Amino acid sequence: MTDSKYFTTNKKGEIFELKAELNNEKKEKRKEAVKKVIAAMTVGKDVSSLFPDVVNCMQTDNLELKKLVYLYLMNYAKSQPDMAIMAVNSFVKDCEDPNPLIRALAVRTMGCIRVDKITEYLCEPLRKCLKDEDPYVRKTAAVCVAKLHDINAQMVEDQGFLDSLRDLIADSNPMVVANAVAALSEISESHPNSNLLDLNPQNINKLLTALNECTEWGQIFILDCLSNYNPKDEREAQSICERVTPRLSHANSAVVLSAVKVLMKFLELLPKDSDYYGTLLKKLSPPLVTLLSGEPEVQYVALRNINLIVQKRPEILKQEIKVFFVKYNDPIYVKLEKLDIMIRLASQANIAQVLAELKEYATEVDVDFVRKAVRAIGRCAIKVEQSAERCVSTLLDLIQTKVNYVVQEAIVVIRDIFRKYPNKYESIIATLCENLDSLDEPDARAAMIWIVGEYAERIDNADELLESFLEGFHDESTQVQLTLLTAIVKLFLKKPSETQELVQQVLSLATQDSDNPDLRDRGYIYWRLLSTDPVTAKEVVLSEKPLISEETDLIEPTLLDELICHIGSLASVYHKPPNAFVEGSHGIHQHSADQFAIMKQYFSVLQVWLPATKAKGLEIAGTFSRRQGHMYMDMTFINKALQHMTDFAIQFNKNSFGVIPTTPLPIHTPLMPNQSIDISLPLSTIGPVMKMDPLNNLQVAVKNIIDVFYFSCLIPLNIFFVEDGKMERQVFLVTWKDIPNENELQYQIKECHLNADTVSGKLQNNNIFTIAKRNVEGQDMLYQSLKLTNGIWILAELRIQPGNPNYTGKKKTNATAFSYKLMVHIF
16 A cells, blocks of 8 residues: 555544554554655645654664654654754764664764754764774765754864864775765855865875765766866876766766866876876767756756857867757757857858858858858857858858848848958949848847948948938937948048038037937047048048957856866856855855844845846846955846947946946956856946935946946845944943943844854854853844945844744944934844
8 A cells, every 4th residue: 555545534633543543552563653744744734743752752773763753853853942952862863873864864963953052962973983894884974074064063173073173084995975065065055165085196196096986976976086186297187087988978967077077177287298187088979968958958068068168169069960950859959059059169161051050050040040040150250261252152041032031040140251351252232232222130230230330332322322321310229320320421431522411411420419318429420520520530430340250159268267277166157156156155144134044044036136138138147245355246248139249338317325346347258149257347346326215226227339337236134334444342331331322122033053152253244243242141132243345334133042032132333324224224
């Protein structure tokens, strides 16, 4: 009979009956009762009232029953911390049980029960289990140390558990080694500057020995650890590579990617002219190709990682371009990623195959895929000069199809080809002009206008073509208006006698009838140039343009090196460093205005401040951070439009703290369609001040070539807490007494299961300093101070009752209304 019977009941007074069954003398009856309790807990019923009765069932030799009771304890220990203490003796006793499974189960459960009172009793059993004769117990105890460190880091260090973990790296059992490495790696994340793992040639040799024998997840932990090691010379690097290479043939794709990460890093240390370097490159290719035979989701992750690898070392997959040819049943996200890698691998040797594929893709039904295929043809022309003529011919064939979006994309691409190869393919301009009337997208219209203006002397009716665009000048996008203004000025400089009236018309539209500052400024510059010094105007406007680069979408080299070190993780899928999308920090978690919500571990995820729908395709997501005493606005700019974006600038409105950017936006290259860029903008608080509601509200204006966009965001107040906010003890006492009672505010914190020392440590990480701590009638009292960037001090008293997750406290500040309102917002 299945366990489903435990989830159904038609009895009345179920809790009462379960209580009776849990206290039954017969073991089988008690076991059945515990199963019913777990079933009720699983479907969301509150069975916490049965806590003492379930705990009594711990005294059993039956492993299945013990597991069920432990499961119940893990679930309810937080809400019943005082009752959980009842189970401590049983845990300690089970840690010395003859059965290693029970010993391991006990130490694992104790590590999962996040109650401070219990962790104090965990130390001795854990110390014994770390040196247990059974490897299963030792490997479980290793993981328990990491869990205990998350609850009480200071206790783990004081008890010497970190040294015990390091000793386990030399353990004879590979799984113990793997778990010790995993635990030390996790702990080191919260101590980034410490050398907990202490990697040296001796330890590395032990890890490599364990690598061959442990489970696949153990192998991943060890490989990730190896990727952080810096060999002392190329000989050691080669030796490690030789021992890691067999992992490339593993069935688990995560193991393969972790091995690739190690090898990619160590390749940097090997001489490129050595035989082994070439052999290793050849060995890296087959496992990467094999990853593409999995499910579409696995393929996508593999492709995103391969994209990075190809940018760093294209020679690894240069012979494998056919595996990136798109299949008819590939999902669109796989198709687009394959297309990107195809272009990166395109060369003179394979360009004929690539072009044939791309031409085929351009006849597909998916519009986004077709657009990217047409753009890819243009990228091939720019990248492989010998193929440019064939690419142009292919694009002309596509234009003849008269499919609107294909034609428009092809014209944008041809504009770039003209820029790369001036005075070479201008014979096709007449064909392009035939499609003028069908252009309705800003990018395509701007590209066509640029072509007409650049080659006006070769087009007999250039003035008529440009005049046709001028008729709806004010309805055009900013990009088209700017391009049209420049094109007509070029035309005038080439044919002054025929186009004087036309240039006056466009200058008048740009300067007198437009409210766009960029357009107006450019119009005035041209007008003054033309009216004062036509020769200089010709030199400026008709100057020789720099050739466009082959690859405009390559990841910046330092970022690429960082991402290579994160192969196999989310960072390699997002193509962003980890701190751009998740920040694991023991810091402030803004919970609600009436809570001192600074206790909990949090992830600072980017918020979308400006959605693409409100900014003509520009999306801005961001967050704020404080690093080494400086404030930063961390943002990701994403171009979801069909045209490139340039000329970015940012400005803040007056705000409560005088926050202003200290540098311009560091976006120096055009942001192409479907591209994103991560920036970190340094901030200061020396700007003009104006009280906002709420106080931490920041109004922002962002400009680009298209338009000016506005949004507002809230700055987390902990960003303004400065590092010198620790008040002298005597000064604190005097200041606390001097502040009148009417400037005192009561507050409450709910559901915070941390002891006083952990709270104090977490707050100090956010520049809220504990001045003194004392115990009054069983309550821990913390006296704290913080200072803001505007010089305002706030003092606080926090009362923590051990075992009670709800804290109370009060805070004080000086007499100004602004200070008082600020205090209300902070806590």
